[in-house]
Amino acid sequence: MSGYEVNFDGLVGPTHHYAGLSFGNEASTKNKQAPANPKLAAKQGLLKMKALTALGLKQGVLAPQERPHVPTLRQLGFYGDDHQVITQAMQVAPDLLSALSSASSMWTANAATVSPSADSEDGRIHFTVANLNNKFHRSIEHTATSAILAATFKDERYFVHHAALPDVELFGDEGAANHNRLGGAYDQASVQVFVYGQQYLNGNIKPKKYPARQSLEACQAVARLHQLDERKTVFIQQNPAVIDQGVFHNDVIAVSNQQVLFYHQQAFLYSEKVLGEIYQKMAMLGQEFIAIEVPEQRISVANAVSTYLFNSQIVTRTDGRMSIIVPEESRQNQAVWGYLNDMIDMGTPIDEIQIFDLRESMRNGGGPACLRLRVAVNEQEYQAINPHVLMNDQLFDRLNGWIDQFYRDRLVQADLADPMLFIESRTALDELTQILGLGSVYDFQK
Template identity: 50%
Template sequence: MTHEINIDGLVGPTHNYGGMSVGNLASKSNKGQISNPQGAALQGLGKMRKLIDLGLTQAVMPPQERPFMAGLHKLGFTGSDVDVLQAAYKASPVLVSNYASASCMWTANAATVSPSCDTADGKVHFTPANLSAMPHRSIEGPQAETILRKLFADESAFSVHEALPANTLFGDEGAANHNRLCKTHADKGLEVFVYGREALNNSENVAKFPARQTLEASQAVARFHGLNDATTLFVRQSNRAIDAGAFHNDVVCVANGPVLLFHEAAFDDLIALQDIIRRKAEPLGFDPVFVTAMNKDFPIEDAIQSYFFNSQLITLPNGKMALILPADAQENAASKSFADACVAGDTPIEQAIYMDLRQSMRNGGGPACLRLRVQLTDDELAKMHQPAIMSHSKIDRLETWVKTHYREALAPADLGDPKLLNETRAALDELTQIMDLGSIYEFQKAGAYS
């Protein structure tokens, strides 16, 4: 049997509204507001609990170390970690904000994943994203690799690669620009890589916002994963979608099994795209199902504002599908109408489930941003790091941990506070014990808590 595991990022204690993500409209519009790290983490855990209730296998990825003091030490600041944090904050609060961002909670950007049934060597492959487009996210790749190697340590079943070179040629944003279409999760599938520009052809012609994913990065990931041309497709996202605020493809498109659910503005030539998907799907034994939102009924602006397409499209134990949507999608009239039409219409989607994820949404991340999808056989699941697989009792323990260590209010000015540094380290140190991860953080390896 093959399971689709949803690995959600546990929101970190420094969750704040720094507004640093160019092209992310929600992030920019909420810059400087007071955040609630405790509320954000509890909302995320509540979503994980709901998926367990629906009969799915749910796992968790721990937060990365923030503020990331090892990075600040490399910028010429000297002394103890407290000295460095205070000096860096005095020099530039924005600099500290970059090194204290909790953006790693969005594990859709942690890596691109190919299941063993797709790869040449029959292993599950992971390539951590370099996230080179945004400074605050570009520090995530090495820590993501460390965590993935802990969760998927058995090299007989898993292959965790290094991130691609962090430069403008190989800009890689992970699974947020990757879709997989298949008959079932157990069957060989068509891996669809979506990119925004061709770096070697100087094709960056987006008027307002940068296109983060490059074709060259997507091609390199496919090579590392041992994918073949017949079951791989590279598709360019439209400039219109990027300029509207779809900085990742998962803001305007989501796939599950044979279903591709997308806004008509996501891609330029929909007829050609659907034709090539049908031709590539035929040898794989499935007929793709295209569910398209037309702009006249569901304007792209409403799609971006509601984050409808950043839903989790999941297969339930009964074989039907459900949409896990942010509450914002229920409150937007056009979004709610399209969700109702999907459920009532001739699609495999039988229900829409709305969840309060406002803390994440205000920073521009919905349900799909918060999870990394991994297809595992029974044997592969047994070889995964078992403490990361969630149950109700494990979520209960994590909720207690969050309530013990997380602040209920955090302003951007708090990021330079040494007390916050010590609070986050105490929290992460206890978390590694709860999850039996060992010393994965730099401060643990250095024995530094102040």
């Protein structure tokens, strides 16, 4: 197999806490106000990164964002020095301070949509940073995300960076959490599959309880920006009924790798039609399409959401076979664990289950796949990536020591006003940019 898929995982930030900010994400709202452990959360994520490198996979790190985000607090009318701004916010609007202290940028599946050079007309990798405008606490991320991605993928011969789409509901964009790439080798042409929750222009099928965060219009705009061939592009509407059951992104109900799409029976609207389109377009590329549909009678949507089964990662090992990376919650659910073991015996390309304890991030509403952004590259493109962000034993040890130095093992909302937390967080991020060779990507560094 030629080319690589590099998984870029987000480091959990020092202000990780449970604020219940994500309406429509039932795990997030359920754990509101529970004590969080930022140190454990960051270390759990780091262990997953290290384990994937041990499988022979390429793994990178994306830095967390500056939190609390004092510039936004100033924009909203708080004044004085930085500590005074934070103190005022806690006194007057503690939930606002909580939103602006969120560590949600760890969900790098929402950072951007990425199209590899093999699929783009100009032969370069395209990044469109997501506007995430459905949630205030995430809508402020794209500026820093753009800076971090630009510092990671610098070489303009290989990488193109697009700004976030207009910050309106019509172009609501949640990034790669609603995007799949189906094909063979990572550096060869594929079929790109965009999944949307609602069509705003000339569309009327939408969820009733929870918002549809991704629009068709946003998907179409990203496809144009990335110079994709419509003959190799598919747009699928997510089933509104599953959005209303807590499936806030497609990656909570479906996951893909190379020619494999692993999805729940209820995942898509007009499922038979759109899967037929994928089959047809894959065949045009001379590629086999392997669809693994999980029946509702085996695993309910509720079980899929609570265990984050489909928010797993499917990865190709160096021996050409595939492993599925699932959270511990999947093993603890009898129906889900039984199905996974049956699937291994079905003769699909997936023949191994890897289990990770990601409890701290799971309680905030995301599993293994939420934590990573996939970037398919050829050898030259891989060599052009900022080498300081690529995981190895030395970086793992250094980041572990960095976490031990700066992260707390308990954090609740009241702690967000602690001036020492603010100092600890800024000092940590300043040092991290040096470890990862990012330069000045944060507002306080400029």
